[in-house]
Amino acid sequence: MITSLQNEKVKQWTKLQKRKDRNKFGKFLIEGFHLIEEAYQSGWRINEIIIEDDVHKPSWFSQYPIINVNKKVMQHITMTETPQGVAAIVEMKELQIDREAxxxxxxxxxxxxxxxxxxxxxxxxxxxxxxxxxxxxxxxxxxxxxxxxxxxxxxxxxxxxxxxxxxxxxxxxxxxxxxxxxxxxxxxxxxxxxxxxxxxxxxxxxxxxxxxxxxxxxxxxxxxxxxxxxxxxxxxxxxxxxxxx
Missing domain, CATH: 3.40.1280.10 (SPOUT methyltransferase, trefoil knot domain)
Known part of the structure; x- marks a missing residue:
């Protein structure tokens, strides 16, 4: 479990709060079960899932690297006041336009x-x-x-x-x-x-x-x-x- 805000992983995740770093790395952070599931079902590439140790995770999370963190780290890397205790790093991509009307x-x-x-x-x-x-x-x-x-x-x-x-x-x-x-x-x-x-x-x-x-x-x-x-x-x-x- 990661508990230190000085951990290199935590520093990388925190950088994704800035637009220039999101563009530099081609990645962004999402939080909450709903958004992560939407990314998963829509075929976007999830690099890793970050989760508090006492938060229940669905079985399909096992397809991805899972990193456990404490509440302090989760609150540091996310932007909501009351995070759900789960976040993910997702790769940027542009969807193709199938129809133009x-x-x-x-x-x-x-x-x-x-x-x-x-x-x-x-x-x-x-x-x-x-x-x-x-x-x-x-x-x-x-x-x-x-x-x-x-x-x-x-x-x-x-x-x-x-x-x-x-x-x-x-x-x-x-x-x-x-x-x-x-x-x-x-x-x-x-x-x-x-x-x-x-x-x-x-x-x-x-x-x-x-x-x-x-x-x-x-x-x-x-x-x-x-x-x-x-x-x-x-x-x-x-x-x-x-x-x-």
Whole structure:
């Protein structure tokens, strides 16, 4: 059992709390039985499982190297206040897009809870992929991972330069719609095309103007009360489900 925070393994795991080190090693840490099982069932490569000694482990854990730690070490390497006593190191990978009909483009969304919830909703709504542009929070941020509730392992999430990607999608027959508040029509008035790319923007600034200009149309969700706007993850859910028909 590892009990010291100065252990080399513990130091390696702690490094994965930083984006630059996750990218350097091509690995990230997940915690909790649900996420580990989702990674396992989705075929992602698990390097090792870290578990507190008194925590019951399912039989399939035996397929992987298991490292026992005490509670102090677990609390040190994980980011939640009350960890479940189990974590795993998983290798990064990009899922392949099997079908391209419904794409979600993310322009500089910075709140990890928002991004994770949007990915989870895109998975639930049957979108084929999520493409994140520059300025977007790291996909493997622990709060993003937790907010996806495992959808990270189901739906392809790719990174791209949106200014370059949009013309490629249009050339491939996609209708590109940008979410905007000004000079936009109600999403209810849009005829749903066969191939759609929906763009969502930063929590404060929205979709960048240069990207809005590239889009085929801008859409908005009508506000009937006094709220100025909707949270971006809520708006994402409304729009994605409106466009899956």
């Amino acid at each position: 419904k794409m979600l483009l993310i322009d500089a969304i910075q709140d990890p809870g928002n991004l994770g919830t949007i990915i989870r909703t895109a998975d639930a709504a049957g979108f084929d992929a999520v493409i994140t542009g520059s300025g977007t929070v790291d996909l493997y941020n622990d709060k993003v991972i937790r907010a996806t509730q495992g959808s990270l392992f189901h739906i392809p999430v790719l990174s791209a330069n949106l200014v370059e990607k949009i013309p490629e999608l249009q050339a491939d027959g996609f209708t590109v719609l940008a979410s905007a508040l000004e000079n936009a029509c109600s999403f209810k008035a849009v005829r749903v095309p066969d191939k759609i790319a929906l763009i969502l923007g930063n929590e404060g600034a929205g979709v960048r103007e240069e990207i809005i200009r590239q889009a085929d149309n801008s859409v908005k969700i009508p506000i009937y009360g006094k709220a100025e706007s909707l949270n971006v993850s809520i708006a994402a859910g409304i729009l994605m489900y409106a466009f899956v028909n």
